[in-house]
Amino acid sequence: MSTHQLTLTVNGEQHHLQVDAQRSLLDLLREELGLTGTKKGCNAGDCGACTVLMDGAPVNACLVLAVQTGGREITTIEGIASGDKLHPLQEAFIEHGAAQCGFCTPGVIMNSIALLRETRQPTRAEIQEALSGNLCRCTGYFQIIDAIAAVAASGEPV
Amino acid sequence: MAIGSIVGKGVARVDARGKVTGQTKYAGDMRLPNMHHGKLVFSPHPRARVLAIDCSAAVAMAGVKRVITARDLTGSGRYGYDVAHRPVLVAEGEETRYIGDVVAMVVAVSEELASRAAQAVVVRYEVLPPLTSPRQAMAEGAYLVHADAPGNRCCKREFSHGDVVAGFARSEVVVEHTYKTPRQEQAFLETESGVAYQDEAGVVHVLSSLQDPYGVAEDIHLALAIPKSRIHIKGTPVGGGFGGKLNTTIQVHLAAMACLAGVPVMLVLDREESFIFHAKRHPTEIRLKLGAKRDGTILAMEGEVISDAGPYSGRSPEVVGLTMSALLGPYRIANVATRAQGIYTNNLDSGAFRGFGAPQAAIAREGLLDKLARELGLEPLELRRRNFLQPDSRPASPMLGDSPVSLEALAEKIIARMGPKPEPAVGSSKRIGRSICFDMPVFDVGAIPTLGKSGVGATVEVHSDGGVSVYAGGTELGQGITTVLAQFAADQFGLPMEAIRVEMSDNWTCPRAGRTSASRLTFGLGNALLLAIEAVRQTLLTRAATTLGIAREELRFVAGQVQSCSAPERAIAFAELAQLCWDKGDNLREEGWFRAAEDRYMYGHTFMAAGADVAVDLATGEIEVLKLANVLDMGKVLNPVMAYGQIYGGAVQALGYALMENMVTKDGLAKTPSFAEYAIPTAVDIPFEFVAEGIETPYPTGPFGAKGIGEAALNCTTPTLLNAIADAIGVELDAIPVAQEHILAAIHQQKRI
Ligand code: FES
Ligand code: FES
Numbered sequence: 001m002s003t004h005q006l007t008l009t010v011n012g013e014q015h016h017l018q019v020d021a022q023r024s025l026l027d028l029l030r031e032e033l034g035l036t037g038t039k040k041g042c043n044a045g046d047c048g049a050c051t052v053l054m055d056g057a058p059v060n061a062c063l064v065l066a067v068q069t070g071g072r073e074i075t076t077i078e079g080i081a082s083g084d085k086l087h088p089l090q091e092a093f094i095e096h097g098a099a100q101c102g103f104c105t106p107g108v109i110m111n112s113i114a115l116l117r118e119t120r121q122p123t124r125a126e127i128q129e130a131l132s133g134n135l136c137r138c139t140g141y142f143q144i145i146d147a148i149a150a151v152a153a154s155g156e157p158v
Numbered sequence: 159m160a161i162g163s164i165v166g167k168g169v170a171r172v173d174a175r176g177k178v179t180g181q182t183k184y185a186g187d188m189r190l191p192n193m194h195h196g197k198l199v200f201s202p203h204p205r206a207r208v209l210a211i212d213c214s215a216a217v218a219m220a221g222v223k224r225v226i227t228a229r230d231l232t233g234s235g236r237y238g239y240d241v242a243h244r245p246v247l248v249a250e251g252e253e254t255r256y257i258g259d260v261v262a263m264v265v266a267v268s269e270e271l272a273s274r275a276a277q278a279v280v281v282r283y284e285v286l287p288p289l290t291s292p293r294q295a296m297a298e299g300a301y302l303v304h305a306d307a308p309g310n311r312c313c314k315r316e317f318s319h320g321d322v323v324a325g326f327a328r329s330e331v332v333v334e335h336t337y338k339t340p341r342q343e344q345a346f347l348e349t350e351s352g353v354a355y356q357d358e359a360g361v362v363h364v365l366s367s368l369q370d371p372y373g374v375a376e377d378i379h380l381a382l383a384i385p386k387s388r389i390h391i392k393g394t395p396v397g398g399g400f401g402g403k404l405n406t407t408i409q410v411h412l413a414a415m416a417c418l419a420g421v422p423v424m425l426v427l428d429r430e431e432s433f434i435f436h437a438k439r440h441p442t443e444i445r446l447k448l449g450a451k452r453d454g455t456i457l458a459m460e461g462e463v464i465s466d467a468g469p470y471s472g473r474s475p476e477v478v479g480l481t482m483s484a485l486l487g488p489y490r491i492a493n494v495a496t497r498a499q500g501i502y503t504n505n506l507d508s509g510a511f512r513g514f515g516a517p518q519a520a521i522a523r524e525g526l527l528d529k530l531a532r533e534l535g536l537e538p539l540e541l542r543r544r545n546f547l548q549p550d551s552r553p554a555s556p557m558l559g560d561s562p563v564s565l566e567a568l569a570e571k572i573i574a575r576m577g578p579k580p581e582p583a584v585g586s587s588k589r590i591g592r593s594i595c596f597d598m599p600v601f602d603v604g605a606i607p608t609l610g611k612s613g614v615g616a617t618v619e620v621h622s623d624g625g626v627s628v629y630a631g632g633t634e635l636g637q638g639i640t641t642v643l644a645q646f647a648a649d650q651f652g653l654p655m656e657a658i659r660v661e662m663s664d665n666w667t668c669p670r671a672g673r674t675s676a677s678r679l680t681f682g683l684g685n686a687l688l689l690a691i692e693a694v695r696q697t698l699l700t701r702a703a704t705t706l707g708i709a710r711e712e713l714r715f716v717a718g719q720v721q722s723c724s725a726p727e728r729a730i731a732f733a734e735l736a737q738l739c740w741d742k743g744d745n746l747r748e749e750g751w752f753r754a755a756e757d758r759y760m761y762g763h764t765f766m767a768a769g770a771d772v773a774v775d776l777a778t779g780e781i782e783v784l785k786l787a788n789v790l791d792m793g794k795v796l797n798p799v800m801a802y803g804q805i806y807g808g809a810v811q812a813l814g815y816a817l818m819e820n821m822v823t824k825d826g827l828a829k830t831p832s833f834a835e836y837a838i839p840t841a842v843d844i845p846f847e848f849v850a851e852g853i854e855t856p857y858p859t860g861p862f863g864a865k866g867i868g869e870a871a872l873n874c875t876t877p878t879l880l881n882a883i884a885d886a887i888g889v890e891l892d893a894i895p896v897a898q899e900h901i902l903a904a905i906h907q908q909k910r911i
Contacts, residue, residue, distance in 0.1 A: 078179070102177025137398050139807050
């Protein structure tokens with residue numbers, strides 16, 4: 001099996017790694033970098049649990065090959081708080097009860113960050129549309145949408 | 159019991175921070191030194207005789223630690239709730255019973271290698287014709303899935319009350335119909351996962367995503383002959399369960415792999431394996447018949463349920479029994495004869511799923527009530543109201559609950575919340591339908607007549623620094639029980655939430671608490687914890703009374719102190735008091751034990767109402783849920799944010815059940831084993847307007863008057879949507895899921911009502 005040299009930035013930290021050609025970004029994060037906050041719900045691009053930001057855009061990490069991420073900047077759920085201060089979306093998810101089992105939560109939050117960076121004041125319908133690739137089996141989405149709408153309304157930078 | 163500032167407030171979940179930061183460690187996130195990876199080899203055939211298993215190629219692969227077949231197992235090699243007839247591994251010479259049966263397992267240094275080695279295991283099968291429907295399995299001469307189950311009958315339940323023949327004879331209107339419900343998949347986001355290892359003392363530790371650590375320990379003991387004192391089960395944070403992790407899933411396999419390979423082993427099922435492996439909601443066929451007087455008084459009900467139990471018993475007797483009991487719903491029916499059977503097949507397995515058999519019953523009952531209302535020329539809501547259980551009447555049901563009936567209050571509330579029915583735009587091809595349905599979902603503490611009663615224990619400990627630990631063996635599935643228990647302790651000790659630490663789901667550290675199902679934890683575990691807390695409070699009060707020179711009755715726990723009620727300045731800080739007790743040798747660790755009284759089972763009902771407005775486009779068949787409302791009598795709303803979260807989540811699962819979900823099998827094979835094929839609701843599928851509300855009729859045996867609500871929202875939301883669609887298009891619906899194409903076909907066939 002062929003391996004490749006890879007340099008990428010994850011949560012602001014640069015990594016030089018030797019990776020297998022078949023390795024997904026998701027497995028790279030979870031297995032080699034110990035960043036298990038990003039979840040594997042299907043490994044097939046169907047659930048959104050593995051959503052991370054690649055150069056600011058949301059991607060399903062299970063569908064991205066690690067070797068494609070050379071020189072890219074990856075942000076995961078572990079990289080969005082500033083020290084002890086949580087990201088506004090993290091705060092809002094706590095306040096609105098938007099995480100139940102929590103397994104979908106990292107992916108949903110990463111996708112929401114991308115949404116709010118793109119669209120400062122999304123309508124509820126736009127939030128729903130943006131989340132349509134993130135499955136959540138627990139919440140019925142309602143409180144997730146509330147949480148995102150609250151951050152949008154607050155005008156806090158995301 | 160005085161209600162303090164924390165109980166009843168939407169305080170943040172105690173596990174929320176870990177979940178929103180990605181720090182929560184689910185089973186699949188664990189990493190142990192020298193951890194190896196397991197892989198199961200499943201039977202590709204629903205029914206086949208295993209002729210030979212050749213592991214030589216897999217064994218020869220570098221990095222493969224161990225390949226295991228049935229002959230390696232010590233103990234019975236069988237496990238299972240109800241009947242321990244499920245093989246851990248199907249042995250050579252034996253038959254497989256479904257495609258979730260496992261024939262071998264591999265332990266290797268990496269997940270990737272374990273997969274390749276599993277593929278290198280060569281199994282020769284004699285493929286046999288499977289039984290793929292209950293009807294086929296019940297037919298004369300059908301082969302037996304289990305030799306000791308004649309007629310392939312897994313279970314049978316019967317209930318009769320009054321004189322059903324006379325009831326129908328006196329009825330002026332009789333309606334009858336048959337309803338079909340599909341196999342619904344729990345579709346939790348976290349697949350079955352766990353790690354296991356055996357320590358130097360021979361203790362097997364299994365850390366896994368599960369709903370019942372005690373049941374898992376029992377199964378490991380049964381299957382592998384490991385003494386119970388050497389089995390440690392620790393439930394990890396669960397990424398969704400909904401009943402699908404109630405029975406033992408992979409934990410016996412994990413324990414066997416860890417013991418036989420002699421290394422820590424991780425096993426995480428992939429999505430397809432998960433969809434195939436665990437037991438799902440029973441597909442059912444329900445024939446139901448109702449007789450009534452012209453004024454709408456229902457005189458008789460007759461019902462027959464046939465459920466596809468799949469290959470193994472598991473929860474089927476309980477679930478199928480509840481389908482039968484729940485046919486009656488929250489109505490007074492004097493004459494009843496109902497029967498339910500679970501039938502073995504070689505399809506995917508059936509078992510527990512939120513609602514536990516009751517959602518199927520609600521579809522039939524509420525559907526047939528609408529049909530009866532049409533026959534009688536009565537408003538469907540009026541018909542229901544005329545037959546509501548009255549506050550003084552107990553249901554004519556095998557389930558004698560003890561919670562106050564509040565159906566009229568619910569009816570008033572749901573009518574108010576639904577408001578006026580919207581009108582479609584003039585000239586639009588859309589039609590709008592409305593339905594309001596009722597149910598009385600059950601919650602229990604230990605309630606299965608055939609299995610005896612169960613008790614629930616919880617322990618609380620006050621540390622010398624004034625911090626509090628709670629040890630409670632229920633499992634946090636995301637429903638919020640950890641937070642509820644912390645609220646109870648904070649309230650009772652007058653402490654902030656941060657002072658309470660709740661440890662859950664561990665058969666070693668927590669008193670026996672049984673399974674996390676039946677919406678039972680807030681009720682059962684909550685009551686047990688309150689008993690434990692009260693014992694510790696008494697010790698603290700005695701010490702405080704001596705120290706302060708104030709009578710115990712004069713003291714209260716508030717704001718981090720024990721203080722005099724009349725002179726609050728006379729107080730001792732909680733932490734100081736705890737230290738004092740410590741120094742004096744007082745015991746500040748107590749266990750509470752809550753169980754049903756000797757002469758009855760402990761049940762309650764969470765009465766509920768659901769309302770829906772649905773728009774259906776007659777031209778395209780498209781269905782839009784304009785509004786969905788769920789009102790539950792929760793007894794006491796302990797934490798509104800979490801309680802409403804349960805309602806929203808349950809209601810959307812019910813919406814999926816009504817409109818899109820069906821785990822299809824053909825010839826015993828799964829046709830939809832991925833999220834691409836098995837669609838569940840996404841954020842764009844939810845109701846346009848969504849109302850969740852609780853009313854509070856205090857439940858005398860509930861902690862703070864509260865009842866269990868975890869499953870409730872699901873129950874009658876599905877028929878409410880179905881009936882609203884039928885109302886919109888004027889066509890009777892008797893099967894789910896109802897999708898666009900079904901609507902068009904129904905309109906086409908003009909099965910007008
Ligand atoms: S794990 Fe990547 S989309 Fe499901
Ligand atoms: S919170 Fe459980 S899947 Fe979303």
